[in-house]
Amino acid sequence: MNYTISEENYIKAIFRLQRAGKTVSTNALALELETKPASITDMLKKLKAKKLVLYSPYQGCRLSSEGSKLALSIVRRHRLWEYFLAEKLQFKWDEVHEVAEELEHVSSKQLIERLDAFLGFPRFDPHGDPIPDSTGKITMPELVKLITLRPCERARVSGLTDQSADMLKLLKQRKINIGTIVTINKKFEFDQSLEIEIPESIPFIISEQTAQNILVQYEPES
């Protein structure tokens, strides 16, 4: 139930390197963790014994489902602390990572849940990376609908669900293109319409239907 700092760092590194079910090589891990391949092999045996990774000699490794759960919870802690440091302690976005690397290993479950609440359940860290919720769910930022954003959040337009001519005409008139940075000013709960702002224009309103169709990627402050 409780893991060492070293174990947590290995799990995090595997999580970072593991893309689309592919296996992670010993050498890649050694590089990532700035350690020697022999040390990786040693640790992989321990992590396998603890059922955190799937591993057979010479075949590389990947996280088990239990390992993935752990990885998400470490990422959650890391990003919540980064948010805290930037938002409450006035750290710059490039100063938060190092300190969060230490804070993330403080394991009290209660601490993290209360910190999350204190911060207002933020969904993105200062680098724009999504923060997993307490169940480990993570909103992948590539495919978020504009409608899901909240006031003050900024995002980059990166796709459309419905690409009909009418839709494109509307967006052209509003000067919204792929790559346009959009800031949410207000959200009107009555009809879910949004007041938004784009560079070099005055704020304007878009309907719920429009906001449902625009796919964006969250964009950090500066």
Added chain:
Amino acid sequence: MNYTISEENYIKAIFRLQRAGKTVSTNALALELETKPASITDMLKKLKAKKLVLYSPYQGCRLSSEGSKLALSIVRRHRLWEYFLAEKLQFKWDEVHEVAEELEHVSSKQLIERLDAFLGFPRFDPHGDPIPDSTGKITMPELVKLITLRPCERARVSGLTDQSADMLKLLKQRKINIGTIVTINKKFEFDQSLEIEIPESIPFIISEQTAQNILVQYEPES
């Protein structure tokens, strides 16, 4: 310049047990740290090599001046985190210690200075223990003058500097006794007079001279 968690815990334990320049015995330390005397001896040799403690075989140990400095800085981190947990994350006063035991080992100097500022430079932790400032200075709570307290702080009257008849008469009239819990409402910078409150009475003003004479001990919230 950087110490392990174990080393920090030893230094803290010695600090806690060391009263008035007296030496700390190996057995006492073993008891405090829930470890065996043999382990203590091993570590004392290491700490001596690092010039954190003064130690000669069979004679017990005490902190060097460098060791004391380190101890104070660990205590500072511990108590600032306790304050944060109680004040910002709604932890109860009896829940903070365990979590602070972990947080205190996160060593970023900048983190602690900014946390201190964020919290408004608190001087007492949720148990009423004083928080060392960034230079390691600590206000021992047994002998604080009432005048040094700030608005909203509570304290227990525990002594008098000047015990003249006039002084005692004044205090009797105001119903202030040894043991009375006093809360500071306001401080008037003009003449340093204080508006204070004691149980079952309406608030009233006391002069700077009076407040200079009353010795109090800080009292935590509830």
Added chain:
DNA sequence: AATAATATTTAGATTTGCCTAAAAATAAAA
């Protein structure tokens, strides 16, 4: 002062996480 009781240190092991150097397996090239 001699003996008994207690406290402390040493000797030798263990676990964790890392290392280097050598051996073995796998992948790439001829």
Added chain:
DNA sequence: TTTTATTTTTAGGCAAATCTAAATATTATT
């Protein structure tokens, strides 16, 4: 398909922090 290069594992060791059991020093008691 051999040979060569690369990757990975094994073997053996080291430092930190702990332990148990045995030796030694200190303190207390006759």
